[in-house]
Amino acid sequence: MPEGQFCNKKPVETEEELKALLGDKGGKQYYEEMLQLDVDSDKLWETVQKTCKSRTRTWLEICAHCGMCADSCFLYRVNEADPEQVPAFKIQSTLGEIIKRKGKVDNAFMRRAMEFAWARCTCCNRCSQFCPHGIDMGVMFSYLRGLLYSQGFVPWELKIGSGMHRVYQAQMDVTSEDWVETCEWMAEENGEEWPGLEIPVDKEDADIMYTLNAREPKHYPEDVAEAAILFHLAGENWTVPSKGWEQTSLAMFAGDWGACKIAVDAVYDAAERLRPKRIIGTECGHAHRASVIEGPYWAGRPDGRPPAEYIHYVQWLAEALREGKIKIDPAKRIKEKVTLQDACNYVRNHGLAKYTREIISYIVEPGYFVEMATNREYNYCCGGGGGFNGIGMFRKQRNVALRTKRDQILATGAKLVIAPCHNCWDAIRDLEEEYEIGIRWTFLKPLILSMAIVPDHLKPQEEDEE
Amino acid sequence: MASFYAFLTGPAFVISLLVFFVGLSVRLVRYFLGLDWRLERVAYRPNMEQGMKGGLWSIYKWLLPFGTAGWRAQPFFTICFFMLHFGAVLVPLFLIGHNVVLEENFGFSLPSLPQGLADLLAVLTVIGVFFIAARRIALPEVRIITTGYDYFILALVALPFITGLIARMHWAGYDFWMICHIITGELMLILAPFTKLSHIALYFASRWQIGADFAIKRGGHSRGACFPW
Ligand code: SF4
Ligand code: SF4
Numbered sequence: 001m002p003e004g005q006f007c008n009k010k011p012v013e014t015e016e017e018l019k020a021l022l023g024d025k026g027g028k029q030y031y032e033e034m035l036q037l038d039v040d041s042d043k044l045w046e047t048v049q050k051t052c053k054s055r056t057r058t059w060l061e062i063c064a065h066c067g068m069c070a071d072s073c074f075l076y077r078v079n080e081a082d083p084e085q086v087p088a089f090k091i092q093s094t095l096g097e098i099i100k101r102k103g104k105v106d107n108a109f110m111r112r113a114m115e116f117a118w119a120r121c122t123c124c125n126r127c128s129q130f131c132p133h134g135i136d137m138g139v140m141f142s143y144l145r146g147l148l149y150s151q152g153f154v155p156w157e158l159k160i161g162s163g164m165h166r167v168y169q170a171q172m173d174v175t176s177e178d179w180v181e182t183c184e185w186m187a188e189e190n191g192e193e194w195p196g197l198e199i200p201v202d203k204e205d206a207d208i209m210y211t212l213n214a215r216e217p218k219h220y221p222e223d224v225a226e227a228a229i230l231f232h233l234a235g236e237n238w239t240v241p242s243k244g245w246e247q248t249s250l251a252m253f254a255g256d257w258g259a260c261k262i263a264v265d266a267v268y269d270a271a272e273r274l275r276p277k278r279i280i281g282t283e284c285g286h287a288h289r290a291s292v293i294e295g296p297y298w299a300g301r302p303d304g305r306p307p308a309e310y311i312h313y314v315q316w317l318a319e320a321l322r323e324g325k326i327k328i329d330p331a332k333r334i335k336e337k338v339t340l341q342d343a344c345n346y347v348r349n350h351g352l353a354k355y356t357r358e359i360i361s362y363i364v365e366p367g368y369f370v371e372m373a374t375n376r377e378y379n380y381c382c383g384g385g386g387g388f389n390g391i392g393m394f395r396k397q398r399n400v401a402l403r404t405k406r407d408q409i410l411a412t413g414a415k416l417v418i419a420p421c422h423n424c425w426d427a428i429r430d431l432e433e434e435y436e437i438g439i440r441w442t443f444l445k446p447l448i449l450s451m452a453i454v455p456d457h458l459k460p461q462e463e464d465e466e
Numbered sequence: 467m468a469s470f471y472a473f474l475t476g477p478a479f480v481i482s483l484l485v486f487f488v489g490l491s492v493r494l495v496r497y498f499l500g501l502d503w504r505l506e507r508v509a510y511r512p513n514m515e516q517g518m519k520g521g522l523w524s525i526y527k528w529l530l531p532f533g534t535a536g537w538r539a540q541p542f543f544t545i546c547f548f549m550l551h552f553g554a555v556l557v558p559l560f561l562i563g564h565n566v567v568l569e570e571n572f573g574f575s576l577p578s579l580p581q582g583l584a585d586l587l588a589v590l591t592v593i594g595v596f597f598i599a600a601r602r603i604a605l606p607e608v609r610i611i612t613t614g615y616d617y618f619i620l621a622l623v624a625l626p627f628i629t630g631l632i633a634r635m636h637w638a639g640y641d642f643w644m645i646c647h648i649i650t651g652e653l654m655l656i657l658a659p660f661t662k663l664s665h666i667a668l669y670f671a672s673r674w675q676i677g678a679d680f681a682i683k684r685g686g687h688s689r690g691a692c693f694p695w
Contacts, residue, residue, distance in 0.1 A: 051505055053500045053501070053502050053505055054496065054497045054498075054499075054500025054501060055497075055500070055501060055505075055506050055672075055675055057500075058497055058668055058671065058672055059672065061662065061664075061668075062662055062664065062665040062668050062669070062672065063611075064616075064662070064665070065602075065608070065611040065612050065613070065616050066543065066547075066608065067605065067607045067608035067611060068536060068539075068540055068543065070607040070608075071539060071540070071607075072536075072539070076607070081606070081607060083606045083607050083609070083610035084610070086607045086610060086611060088611045089610050089611050092611065128676060129535065129536060129693075129695065130535070130536040130539060131536065132528055132536065132547075132669075133665065133669060133672045133673065134524065134528075134672055134673045134675070134676030134677070135672070135676075136676060136679075293683060293684065294507055296509075297503075297504060297507035297509075298507075300504070302503070302509060302511075302512065303509055303512045303513075304503075304507075304508065304509030304512065304513065304682065304683055305509075315688075348684075349684045349685060350684060350685040350688065350689075351684070351685025351686065351687075351688045351689025351690075352685065352688060352689075353689075354688075354689075376694075377693070377694055378535060
């Protein structure tokens with residue numbers, strides 16, 4: 001059978017299709033159909049010829065088969081040095097074979113490649129730092145994901161995820177109306193405690209336009225409130241767009257480049273419409289990757305930069321603390337061992353390690369911060385990156401992958417982990433659930449909020465003061 | 467015999483060098499022409515200065531023994547690697563015997579290494595090749611990615627060194643070993659642009675690209691162009 005009802009080569013474009021696909025619980029029918037899905041070898045080869053140019057081809061050709069990348073990959077280490085987890089093997093036996101065979105590969109090959117692309121690589125890019133030729137498997141696996149997606153071989157959840165971006169311009173079914181309502185609700189809900197608190201929607205020429213992750217309004221609206229309160233506390237002139245507020249990209253994990261463009265265009269349109277001085281994204285790693293690092297290219301911007309300065313939440317927070325816009329009550333600083341998770345997407349891949357350390361210097365009593373062994377650019381993936389967290393059929397492999405971070409955290413002796421990234425935060429939550437090592441984990445926003453000094457003029461007025 | 471020898475050190479020598487240099491240059495040019503800012507998602511041109519810094523830094527750091535976290539993570543391999551490469555680069559270029567042939571054909575020569583040092587480097591290269599081959603067999607993580615082709619490349623590099631060293635001993639059969647040495651050496655030169663040996667040039671291209679990538683796109687603007695390799 002060529003194309004299935006759910007598992008096929010077409011992206012999900014309408015709400016109806018999306019709901020039907022969601023209705024196929026756990027992707028049961030979807031994966032059954034995948035067993036029959038044909039490979040369009042001609043199209044596959046044509047795509048490769050158009051998109052696989054000298055960089056990638058040279059990588060595949062000059063790979064010295066030296067195995068220096070083996071030990072750099074946390075999945076190799078955590079799977080007991082399984083030779084089939086050596087990065088060079090993983091890519092040569094998938095993408096390398098597709099090219100060698102000029103696209104003439106079969107269904108079984110593609111399903112195996114799918115397992116390699118989504119369950120044996122999180123696109124953390126760490127191996128690129130250890131290869132003498134600078135061969136970056138994360139980049140190549142991401143490319144392979146694109147090829148697999150275009151042929152319909154993509155995990156069910158990610159087909160849905162990229163469909164969400166196409167239908168709602170958000171990774172979850174949060175419409176523009178839902179979003180604006182959440183803003184109003186959160187401003188009202190917290191208005192009593194924070195008089196004058198606002199979540200200004202679509203304000204033009206503000207200093208800051210804030211963008212975030214759809215699961216914040218959907219599942220953790222208090223995160224939206226916390227962001228608002230912190231901007232309020234810092235006295236910032238800020239806004240959120242009614243459209244183009246969603247910064248993440250499950251489409252990037254899926255390899256659906258068309259949807260990636262749709263998602264990032266929405267954010268950049270908002271920036272062009274509202275003309276903020278700069279854009280600040282939430283505490284999310286892949287959202288930063290998608291909208292700040294890769295986004296400009298999907299949007300076709302030749303300078304490789306977003307339309308306005310676009311920074312990560314930790315950059316703004318470091319600045320707010322540095323400049324005293326937010327002051328920390330010294331008595332409330334953290335006085336227990338605490339460690340920090342470096343998110344691959346904005347630390348290795350965007351050099352922001354120093355900002356999180358700077359924040360730590362303001363909020364942790366000296367002597368209590370413990371670095372994980374191998375950190376900053378050399379950190380290990382949380383274990384759930386690149387979409388791994390969300391794929392049901394690879395849950396077992398993901399849980400094994402979590403052991404790297406578990407052991408790193410245990411070695412620090414800290415019971416508190418600061419994880420300024422949604423994916424890392426989830427992975428650490430899941431590793432606690434799975435392995436029960438007795439840790440707590442947190443984003444920065446609630447932490448800062450719990451220790452910030454609130455100036456008198458921002459406090460609720462006592463009635464008897466009237 | 468004498469005329470065959472003259473052919474090998476004359477026209478064949480010139481042709482081998484020509485194929486080697488022209489071939490590798492073509493590969494380099496084609497590499498850079500094949501870069502595409504949209505496909506790699508790296509805005510090379512508008513950020514060339516930053517990219518150059520990062521690219522050259524990335525090349526430089528990896529040329530230093532134990533200069534990078536990667537090299538430091540694998541001391542055994544790093545030692546073998548540099549043993550092999552020091553000799554493989556320096557001996558062909560700066561051996562006095564090679565320079566004589568160079569002078570004869572082109573009328574110029576390069577400075578020459580003291581013969582003793584050249585001998586030592588050549589021996590180290592052969593030892594390096596030996597341990598790298600042994601490592602391919604011994605370590606499962608290397609064995610799984612090793613193919614016959616990898617051994618072929620190792621042999622292609624080792625043969626001119628082994629035959630050259632034997633000839634250098636001036637034992638019986640000197641002429642035979644010398645001719646073997648020249649043939650294998652020229653074979654290596656001729657095959658380099660068409661095999662994995664093209665990394666002689668493409669190493670610089672590939673390393674430049676990843677260095678530029680990390681400098682231009684992946685945080686060079688906040689971390690500084692030079693990635694902490
Ligand atoms: S370290 Fe680089 S050259 Fe060596 S096997 Fe891995 S990818 Fe290939
Ligand atoms: S990108 Fe990360 S997960 Fe993928 S092969 Fe490299 S080190 Fe392993």
